[in-house]
Amino acid sequence: MRNRAAVLHAYSTPLSVEEVELEPPRAGEVLVRVAAAGVCHSDLHLADGHLGPGRVPMVLGHEGAGVVEAVGEDVDHLEPGDHVAFCFVPACGRCRACAAGRRNLCEVAGDLAWAGMLLDGTSRLRLADGRPAQHFNFVACFAERAVVPAACAVPVPRALPLWQASLLGCGVVTAVGAVRNAARVAVGETVCIVGCGGVGLQLVAAARLAGAGRIVAVERDPAKRALALARGATDAVDGGADAVLALVPGGVDQAFEAVGSPATIRLAWDVLRAGATATVVGIAPRGVDVALPALELLSEKGIRGSYYGSGDAAALLASMAALVAEGRFPVVDVVTHVTDLDGIEDAFGRLRRGEGARTVAILDEALAGAPPDGLGRPAGGLAVPGRRRP
Ligand SMILES: [Zn+2]
Numbered sequence: 001m002r003n004r005a006a007v008l009h010a011y012s013t014p015l016s017v018e019e020v021e022l023e024p025p026r027a028g029e030v031l032v033r034v035a036a037a038g039v040c041h042s043d044l045h046l047a048d049g050h051l052g053p054g055r056v057p058m059v060l061g062h063e064g065a066g067v068v069e070a071v072g073e074d075v076d077h078l079e080p081g082d083h084v085a086f087c088f089v090p091a092c093g094r095c096r097a098c099a100a101g102r103r104n105l106c107e108v109a110g111d112l113a114w115a116g117m118l119l120d121g122t123s124r125l126r127l128a129d130g131r132p133a134q135h136f137n138f139v140a141c142f143a144e145r146a147v148v149p150a151a152c153a154v155p156v157p158r159a160l161p162l163w164q165a166s167l168l169g170c171g172v173v174t175a176v177g178a179v180r181n182a183a184r185v186a187v188g189e190t191v192c193i194v195g196c197g198g199v200g201l202q203l204v205a206a207a208r209l210a211g212a213g214r215i216v217a218v219e220r221d222p223a224k225r226a227l228a229l230a231r232g233a234t235d236a237v238d239g240g241a242d243a244v245l246a247l248v249p250g251g252v253d254q255a256f257e258a259v260g261s262p263a264t265i266r267l268a269w270d271v272l273r274a275g276a277t278a279t280v281v282g283i284a285p286r287g288v289d290v291a292l293p294a295l296e297l298l299s300e301k302g303i304r305g306s307y308y309g310s311g312d313a314a315a316l317l318a319s320m321a322a323l324v325a326e327g328r329f330p331v332v333d334v335v336t337h338v339t340d341l342d343g344i345e346d347a348f349g350r351l352r353r354g355e356g357a358r359t360v361a362i363l364d365e366a367l368a369g370a371p372p373d374g375l376g377r378p379a380g381g382l383a384v385p386g387r388r389r390p
Pocket residue numbers: 040041042043062063170171
C-alpha cells in the first residue's frame with residue numbers, strides 16, 4: 001500500500017514527505033489510519049542525531065491516534081473501526097523487566113525499538129527505491145497509515161476526539177506516570193516542575209491531579225508560564241534555584257525536570273529539601289554528563305530517571321483516556337499549533353527555538369475532529385489527505 005509519510009533520511013536534514021510502501025499487518029499487528037500525531041521533542045532528538053547512530057532512514061512519530069483499518073492474525077482485542085491511541089512500548093510480559101512489573105522497561109521492546117523494527121525483527125516500511133525504512137518506537141505515525149504491534153494500539157472512548165487522544169501516548173503517560181508511579185507524589189507535597197513544554201505542562205496537571213500543595217513551575221517563556229498557571233501551578237517563575245527557594249524556603253518535596261539539559265537537571269537537584277528526590281523525564285543527548293555536589297548526598301537527596309510513566313503504559317493510557325474524555329484531565333490547552341505532515345519540520349523549528357508548547361499534526365481532518373480556532377496553523381490551511389498544500 002502506498003502511503004505518505006515524513007521520512008528522516010539523514011541526521012540534521014529536513015524531513016522528507018514522500019510516498020512509502022507499507023506492507024499489510026502480520027500476525028499480532030494492526031493497520032491504523034492515523035488521524036493525528038503529536039510532535040514531541042524525542043522526534044527532534046532523533047532527527048538531530050542525539051539518540052545514537054544508525055537510525056535512518058526512519059519514519060518518525062511516536063505519539064498519535066487513529067482508527068483501526070485491518071488486523072493481522074491472532075489479534076483479538078481490536079477490530080476495524082476501533083479508535084485507538086498509540087503506546088510505544090509493546091511490553092512482552094515475559095522478560096526480566098516485565099516479570100518485575102516494570103513493563104515500561106521491557107527488554108524485548110527496548111532492543112527492537114532501538115533497531116527500528118517491529119516485534120518479529122523486521123520492518124513493514126519500504127522507500128520508493130525498495131530499501132527498508134525503520135519505524136520510530138514501533139509507531140512511526142508521521143504517516144497517513146501505520147502498521148504497529150497490537151499492544152501498541154490502545155482502545156480509547158469514541159467520545160474522545162482523536163486529535164486530543166493523540167496527546168495521550170507520550171506526553172500524558174510520561175507525566176502522569178512520573179508523578180504517580182516514579183515519584184508517588186503525596187497529597188499536600190510541594191512540587192517544582194522545571195520546563196513547561198509539552199511534557200512539563202502535563203506534569204503540572206498531573207501534580208495537581210495527585211493533590212500536590214504548592215506547585216512551582218520554572219520556565220523562561222512567559223506564554224508557557226501563563227499556561228502552567230492555568231493548568232494548576234500555584235507559582236510560575238523565570239529564574240534559577242534561588243527564585244524557587246525564595247517561594248519555598250528549605251526546598252521542595254519533589255522536583256521534576258522536563259528539559260533534558262545539565263543546567264536544568266542541576267536546578268531540579270538544587271531546589272530539593274533534605275530527603276527529597278528529583279525525577280528527570282527530560283531526554284538529554286547522548287554523551288551529556290551532569291555534575292552534582294556529592295556532599296549533598298549526605299542529606300539523602302536523590303535523583304532518578306523516569307521513562308514512559310515508570311509502569312504499565314498501556315493501562316495508564318487507557319485510564320487517562322477515560323479521564324480526558326470525561327473532562328477531568330485537561331489536554332487541549334497544551335496544544336499551541338496544529339499542522340499537517342508537511343508542517344512537521346516547522347514544528348521542529350519551534351521546538352528548537354523553545355517556542356509554543358505542543359504541535360499536533362492532523363493527518364486526517366475528518367477523523368481527527370476539529371481543534372479550536374485560534375491555534376497556530378500553516379499559511380494556506382491544512383493539507384487535505386492525498387493532496388499537498390499549495
Ligand atoms: Zn515523546
